Amino acid sequence: MKSTRRATTVTVAVASLLVLCASSIPSAAAKSGSTNAASAVTISVASLIPGSTQAAIDQFNAQVGEFVKANPKIHVKSVEYQWTGPTFAAKLAAGTLPTVFTVPFTDARTLGDNGQLADLTKEVKALPYFKKFNPAVLAEGTSSHSKIVALPTAAYAQALHYNRSLFSQAGLDPNKPPTTWAQLEADAKQIAQKTGKAGYVQMAKDDNTAGWILTTQVYALGGRMETGSGTKAIATLNNPQTVTALNILKKMRWTDNSMGNNFDYGWSDINQAFAAGTVGMYISGSDVYTNLVSASNIDPNIYGLATIPLAKSKKAGVLGGGTLAAVKPTANAAERAAAVKWINFFYEQPLISKAQAIRNAQTLVDGKQPVGVPALPIFNKAQYDLANSWIKPYTNVPQAQMKPFTTGIFNQKLIPEPAASTQSVYHSLDAVVEAVLTDKNANIQQMLAQANSTAQDLISRGT
Amino acid sequence: MTDLARAAVPHSRPHRRSRRTPITWVRGGGLTTLIFLLPMLLLFGAFSWYPIARTVIMSLQHTNLVQPATWVGLDNFRTVLHDPLLPKAVENTAEFAGLALIFGYPIPLIAAVLMSEVRRFRGIYSALAYLPVVIPPVVAVLLWKTFYDANSTGVFNTILGWIHLGPYPWLQSQRTALPSLVLESTWANAGGTVIIYLAALTGVRRELYEAASVDGASLWRKVWHITLPQLRGVLLVTMILQIIGTAQVFLEPYLFTSGGPANSTLTVLLLIYNYAFGNSLGGDYGSATALSLMLAAFLAVFSLLYLRATRSWSTS
Numbered sequence: 096m097k098s099t100r101r102a103t104t105v106t107v108a109v110a111s112l113l114v115l116c117a118s119s120i121p122s123a124a125a126k127s128g129s130t131n132a133a134s135a136v137t138i139s140v141a142s143l144i145p146g147s148t149q150a151a152i153d154q155f156n157a158q159v160g161e162f163v164k165a166n167p168k169i170h171v172k173s174v175e176y177q178w179t180g181p182t183f184a185a186k187l188a189a190g191t192l193p194t195v196f197t198v199p200f201t202d203a204r205t206l207g208d209n210g211q212l213a214d215l216t217k218e219v220k221a222l223p224y225f226k227k228f229n230p231a232v233l234a235e236g237t238s239s240h241s242k243i244v245a246l247p248t249a250a251y252a253q254a255l256h257y258n259r260s261l262f263s264q265a266g267l268d269p270n271k272p273p274t275t276w277a278q279l280e281a282d283a284k285q286i287a288q289k290t291g292k293a294g295y296v297q298m299a300k301d302d303n304t305a306g307w308i309l310t311t312q313v314y315a316l317g318g319r320m321e322t323g324s325g326t327k328a329i330a331t332l333n334n335p336q337t338v339t340a341l342n343i344l345k346k347m348r349w350t351d352n353s354m355g356n357n358f359d360y361g362w363s364d365i366n367q368a369f370a371a372g373t374v375g376m377y378i379s380g381s382d383v384y385t386n387l388v389s390a391s392n393i394d395p396n397i398y399g400l401a402t403i404p405l406a407k408s409k410k411a412g413v414l415g416g417g418t419l420a421a422v423k424p425t426a427n428a429a430e431r432a433a434a435v436k437w438i439n440f441f442y443e444q445p446l447i448s449k450a451q452a453i454r455n456a457q458t459l460v461d462g463k464q465p466v467g468v469p470a471l472p473i474f475n476k477a478q479y480d481l482a483n484s485w486i487k488p489y490t491n492v493p494q495a496q497m498k499p500f501t502t503g504i505f506n507q508k509l510i511p512e513p514a515a516s517t518q519s520v521y522h523s524l525d526a527v528v529e530a531v532l533t534d535k536n537a538n539i540q541q542m543l544a545q546a547n548s549t550a551q552d553l554i555s556r557g558t
Numbered sequence: 559m560t561d562l563a564r565a566a567v568p569h570s571r572p573h574r575r576s577r578r579t580p581i582t583w584v585r586g587g588g589l590t591t592l593i594f595l596l597p598m599l600l601l602f603g604a605f606s607w608y609p610i611a612r613t614v615i616m617s618l619q620h621t622n623l624v625q626p627a628t629w630v631g632l633d634n635f636r637t638v639l640h641d642p643l644l645p646k647a648v649e650n651t652a653e654f655a656g657l658a659l660i661f662g663y664p665i666p667l668i669a670a671v672l673m674s675e676v677r678r679f680r681g682i683y684s685a686l687a688y689l690p691v692v693i694p695p696v697v698a699v700l701l702w703k704t705f706y707d708a709n710s711t712g713v714f715n716t717i718l719g720w721i722h723l724g725p726y727p728w729l730q731s732q733r734t735a736l737p738s739l740v741l742e743s744t745w746a747n748a749g750g751t752v753i754i755y756l757a758a759l760t761g762v763r764r765e766l767y768e769a770a771s772v773d774g775a776s777l778w779r780k781v782w783h784i785t786l787p788q789l790r791g792v793l794l795v796t797m798i799l800q801i802i803g804t805a806q807v808f809l810e811p812y813l814f815t816s817g818g819p820a821n822s823t824l825t826v827l828l829l830i831y832n833y834a835f836g837n838s839l840g841g842d843y844g845s846a847t848a849l850s851l852m853l854a855a856f857l858a859v860f861s862l863l864y865l866r867a868t869r870s871w872s873t874s
Binding site (some may be wrong): 527530549 | 637709732821872
């Protein structure tokens, strides 16, 4: 018996070692990438978010077909993709992201510094329009070592989305959205009382969105969440403007009762609720109309877009953000080159080439997808105006209903997201927003002090 | 000791075993046994032991799983122990386990005893009890989310509305969120335990009940004096399994509330998940694995103490 046990133990040990060795030997196939002798290369690209309509999928596939026709040696495999903090981190760690994917402005620089994105400097500098990029926007995708790790594809400002139909039903003028927070509170109350629907709702989920929107409000009131940069940054989450913003929420939730019954909205479900007509107003990126159409089938007639009310303070501004296209760090040279070609074709050409802009707009119109969604320039302003003039005949979004935003946004000061440990700052604030919306007696000062301490610790650790 | 007695106690002759050589081991079928075992050993090695070894190593490192890892000693354990969210997560997990024990433990037992008493349609009752276990957990949670909808149109709020109660913010109140998760969890998991109890009840000898009936015992006295003592071995095992299971609760808080509102449903496992994946920059895998090991060590010690404390009660 003893011998049997000993032999089994030895065998187990040998087997374990074999498994360990086998696991640690990198696969030759993985190292060689997906190229072959004929120099054909296969890349996977982020396509649409899960749940997109068939029309949107067909439109995307048509664009892939067009790209492959122009680049016969590049095989493109499209992968459904939606950036969310937790899923992105998991896919990044597991190496299962597509070759080309998108990341928010928030993360690109730090990801680049951490070696988690491929260095695209050589390929990007070879693009003929490289010098036309807005330097401030390109900087969002440039690491601290001056390596370009991501290319800007879209920029937005936070905006107030409102339901014109509910405004009318509540006796409000849908052409006059609120321009002050006091007016926003009053309008929300009136909508709730007259229609029984939520007058104003806010993302309040523990997935960093609650902190993101609260930061937007704080910026609008003239506050900031941190000063300085990097691990030396100082967290200022418990500033007076944050307290004011939370008190506004508290009043709307508990006194005015104008925020409905759901207090756990995330990015997707708040869009769905808005498209379903159950929400009077909410804050999100100015470009969210695309999602409202492609994933939630919104009735364009109900849609209204306005700038976020800013306080009368020199520091008050609107939080800006955007999206960058990046390439996974394990991509080889051929894959990187193919990936930048795709980024150029799919994301940049519609903004830089008249022919491609028109072709892209035509495809979008054919697929019943929105053209002309308000965005901010990622190239210089002249290029932005020029690109908009090319697609003007194809514009199918309700532009008149977006006028309160498009006429006002260029007068607002655009402020980037907190630079240090952005997601951690947002995450620290999530619980505070949730507490204010679910506990009438939540101690705002105490919770903010705790959140500030947590955020400061995370900033100092660079996470 | 007589020869007969020696033959009856073969283990009392260790000097004979020591003479065994690899050849005798092979001849005795040891090699065949090993060959049959090998696939399972490899599978266990690859999918159980290797991840455990990696977890121990990673708990001593700082890594984003893309760049090379750096050794940080016990820093990850210190970070976890100083996290202000850890006491909250432990408190919530203990509360979940406690509530699940109070509500989730006796319900399957009562259901099993009642079902064993019925003479007709027992199979149908068993199938109905087991049905929630068959429903995929994610689907079950999505289903219960409609039940818990905070609007007056939610299923529970509609039913309560008929008697002029509510609407209640089931998952969106710090007071009711955790008990709401326990309720769904009990519904989802009770079926499996009911089947175990039903199987154990078939092992209780009928003569005991018949003798008790002759003595004029009521149903309650039969349950108290016959059923429960006869089931105590199974009861002790299901209790420890339930405690270990609820200490690792993740699915319900993750899918229902993401730990909210205001961390009121944050559990230890969800905290581990948040360390690893809560930050899109690539998580704090070191802290996640450190807390995982701490939880595993706690459960191992708890299980040992529990088994030792209850040894005298066990039928085995």
